[in-house]
Amino acid sequence: MPSSDLRRTIDSLYRSESGRILATLVRLLGGNLELAEEAMHEAFAAALETWAETGVPNKPRPWLLSTGRFKAVDVMRRRGRSGAAHADLVIALEARADDEPRAEEEMEDDRLRLVFTCCHPALPPEAQVALTLREVCGLKTEEIAQAFLVTTATLAQRIVRAKAVIRAQALPYQVPASQDLPARLGAVLHVVYLVFNAGYSGDATAAALSLEAIRLDRLLLDLLPEPEVMGLLGLMLLQESRRAARRTPEGELILLDHQDRSLWNREQIAEGIALTESALRSRRFGAYTLQAAIAAVHAESSSAASTDWHQIVLLYDRLLGIQPSPVVELNRAVAVAMHEGPEHGLRLVDDLLARDELASYHLAHAARADLCRRLGRLAEARASYEKALSLARQEPERRFLSRRLGELK
Amino acid sequence: MKYICLGYYDPARQAAWTEDEQNAMFDECFAYDDHLRANGHFAGGEALQPSNTALTLYWQNDHVATTDGPYAETKEQLGGILVLEARDMNHAIALMSQHPSVRFGSRWEIRPAADLSAMTKASEERRRNPGARRSSNT
Numbered sequence: 001m002p003s004s005d006l007r008r009t010i011d012s013l014y015r016s017e018s019g020r021i022l023a024t025l026v027r028l029l030g031g032n033l034e035l036a037e038e039a040m041h042e043a044f045a046a047a048l049e050t051w052a053e054t055g056v057p058n059k060p061r062p063w064l065l066s067t068g069r070f071k072a073v074d075v076m077r078r079r080g081r082s083g084a085a086h087a088d089l090v091i092a093l094e095a096r097a098d099d100e101p102r103a104e105e106e107m108e109d110d111r112l113r114l115v116f117t118c119c120h121p122a123l124p125p126e127a128q129v130a131l132t133l134r135e136v137c138g139l140k141t142e143e144i145a146q147a148f149l150v151t152t153a154t155l156a157q158r159i160v161r162a163k164a165v166i167r168a169q170a171l172p173y174q175v176p177a178s179q180d181l182p183a184r185l186g187a188v189l190h191v192v193y194l195v196f197n198a199g200y201s202g203d204a205t206a207a208a209l210s211l212e213a214i215r216l217d218r219l220l221l222d223l224l225p226e227p228e229v230m231g232l233l234g235l236m237l238l239q240e241s242r243r244a245a246r247r248t249p250e251g252e253l254i255l256l257d258h259q260d261r262s263l264w265n266r267e268q269i270a271e272g273i274a275l276t277e278s279a280l281r282s283r284r285f286g287a288y289t290l291q292a293a294i295a296a297v298h299a300e301s302s303s304a305a306s307t308d309w310h311q312i313v314l315l316y317d318r319l320l321g322i323q324p325s326p327v328v329e330l331n332r333a334v335a336v337a338m339h340e341g342p343e344h345g346l347r348l349v350d351d352l353l354a355r356d357e358l359a360s361y362h363l364a365h366a367a368r369a370d371l372c373r374r375l376g377r378l379a380e381a382r383a384s385y386e387k388a389l390s391l392a393r394q395e396p397e398r399r400f401l402s403r404r405l406g407e408l409k
Numbered sequence: 410m411k412y413i414c415l416g417y418y419d420p421a422r423q424a425a426w427t428e429d430e431q432n433a434m435f436d437e438c439f440a441y442d443d444h445l446r447a448n449g450h451f452a453g454g455e456a457l458q459p460s461n462t463a464l465t466l467y468w469q470n471d472h473v474a475t476t477d478g479p480y481a482e483t484k485e486q487l488g489g490i491l492v493l494e495a496r497d498m499n500h501a502i503a504l505m506s507q508h509p510s511v512r513f514g515s516r517w518e519i520r521p522a523a524d525l526s527a528m529t530k531a532s533e534e535r536r537r538n539p540g541a542r543r544s545s546n547t
Contacts, residue, residue: 014496034503041500045449078444140497142410142521152521156498 009056010047017061018044018138023110025068026117031173033117033135033166039072040064046071065107111136112223113173115216119188120171127162128191129198130155137212147198147206185224189232189288192217196236210240231279231289237272238295241265253400257304269299287323290315309339326357330364337371346371362391366401373408382408411452411522412493412501417485418515420459437509445493450504454491485516493519 018040025036043064057063118131130148133139145155165171176184192213199209217233245263246254276292279285294315301307316332329352337345349368358364369384385405392398423431445451460479467474479486495501498521505517 038503041496041503042448044496049449134497134499140410141499142497152498156502159499160502 003052006048006052006056010044010051013047013060013064014044015138017064019114019136020061020107020111021064021068022135023114024065024107025072026114026173027106027110028069029072031170033173034163035072035075036068037135038075039068042071042075043068108223109175111219112175115188115220116175116184117166117171117173119184119191120166121184121187122169122171123162123165125191125194127158127165128187129194130158131162132191132216133195133209133212134159137216139212147209185226185228188220189217189228192220193232193236193288196239200239207243210236210243214240227279227282227285228288230275230282231285231292234272234275234279235288235292235295237268237275238292238299241268241272241299247396251396252403253396256298261302264299272296273299287319290319290322294319304338307338309335313339326352326355327361330358330361330367334367337374342371342374346375360391362388362393362397362401365391366404369404373404378408410495410497412495412498413520413522414491414493414501414505415487415518415520416489416491416510416515417518418488418510419485421484422514434509434513438513441507441509442491445504450494452492452494454489456489457487460486488515492522 021043022036022040025039026033029036029039046067047060047064051057115132115136118135119128123131130144133144134141141156141159142152145152148155175181195216196210196213199206199211199213214233214236217229217236221229221233241264242256242259244265245259245261248254272292273296276289276296279289280293294312297308297312297315312335313332316328316335319328320332330349333345333348333352336348346368349364349371352358353364353368365384365388369381369388372378372381372384382405385401385408389398389401389405392401426434442451442454460482461477463477463479465476465478465480467476493501493504495504498519501519505511505519508515508517511517
């Protein structure tokens with residue numbers, strides 16, 4: 001195999017296998033993330049050299065893992081760390097070499113431990129996101145930096161500092177005990193959804209993040225089949241199903257009611273709806289599942305007019321019951337406007353704006369502008385579009401609002 | 410991916426060390442370089458002679474001019490460069506933070522190598538076909 005092909009093969013193996021191998025090495029090394037990472041990199045470097053001679057083995061994963069284990073022993077010897085604990089670790093690592101099948105079984109649990117460490121609440125949220133993408137998903141520092149529009153140096157330091165916190169506070173490498181699990185799982189799902197949203201409206205580089213979030217949640221679901229893990233996967237698939245319809249070829253935003261629904265991805269919709277229904281049946285679902293249920297109602301409708309808006313309002317009521325938030329109230333108000341008429345929606349939006357929490361949220365003003373437009377109150381519509389435009393930051397949204405404003409003049 | 414690591418050191422500080430201290434540093438640094446080499450991370454590197462051996466070349470009044478010494482005179486001087494093969498920036502950081510020279514007071518600036526392959530290709534195209542660009546503009 002030419003060396004450039006081998007490099008490509010190893011690169012794609014890195015993306016699919018590095019999270020697993022790293023996770024298992026962390027466990028074997030008693031929670032030492034940095035040592036595990038070094039050993040894993042050395043194993044991939046060794047693969048490049050060895051496989052050029054021998055070809056790629058049929059099962060690359062056990063090869064990489066056992067090489068990583070030997071490399072870890074090398075690293076510890078080279079660093080000359082002494083002491084009983086260290087000697088025990090070397091003996092344990094060498095003994096484990098004959099233990100492949102059991103190791104394979106344990107590997108999946110290891111990945112889950114790694115996710116919980118990367119999403120530990122002791123780390124700042126942005127560091128949780130960066131660390132998860134790099135350590136669990138195998139993305140490069142440079143790729144993550146580009147997707148989040150920060151410099152490589154900034155992102156690299158975020159990761160270095162997060163690892164320092166893990167080391168200094170000796171963050172445990174384990175799946176939390178059952179009484180802590182709901183809260184800790186909530187933090188993990190939050191990271192997954194942040195990753196997804198970073199890719200939601202972005203360009204192709206960012207869009208890869210949405211797929212990464214879906215991949216990550218599939219992994220979580222395999223390991224931890226909780227209703228909200230299922231609900232979040234359903235929600236992301238249903239939102240992702242509309243990607244091709246959300247923009248014109250020139251990159252202009254198209255809102256839900258104007259989208260060409262034949263462009264929606266039916267396969268993702270079918271899977272998203274099935275997952276949402278299973279999550280709902282569990283009766284232990286939460287906010288992600290309810291949002292997925294709302295997305296499912298849209299996905300099942302052939303047009304905005306034929307959408308079951310009453311059902312959507314009821315789902316928003318339940319969502320508000322478990323997750324009160326002015327943004328959810330705003331979305332509910334828009335659904336009320338579709339169901340009972342714009343004047344009812346406008347009253348709710350005005351009440352919300354009067355409460356000040358959403359006063360600087362551009363979408364609240366954009367919603368008000370749209371309702372005024374539909375009621376023929378054009379001067380108010382213009383004023384609200386102008387307010388929204390002054391608050392919006394993303395370019396496609398600004399162009400959309402300018403276009404709407406232009407249509408009113 | 411390649412990372413160019415520029416190592417800076419303070420000559421005055423190192424001059425004050427005993428021969429044993431200097432040898433200890435070199436032995437550790439060379440051993441680590443060997444380790445990088447053995448694992449395919451060392452893509453090249455050179456130590457530099459002191460900055461008083463340097464000469465700087467530049468363009469002045471339509472001529473090439475030269476002057477003694479390095480381009481920028483600082484207390485810390487560029488002592489060597491190391492070309493590192495690493496997966497990403499954090500891998501490069503992990504490899505270099507174990508370099509023993511860091512403990513001995515050197516600073517490393519780590520710069521990703523720029524990929525100029527698209528630029529090179531465009532330039533080759535222009536040089537092969539010098540009239541193309543002009544005619545497409547008219």
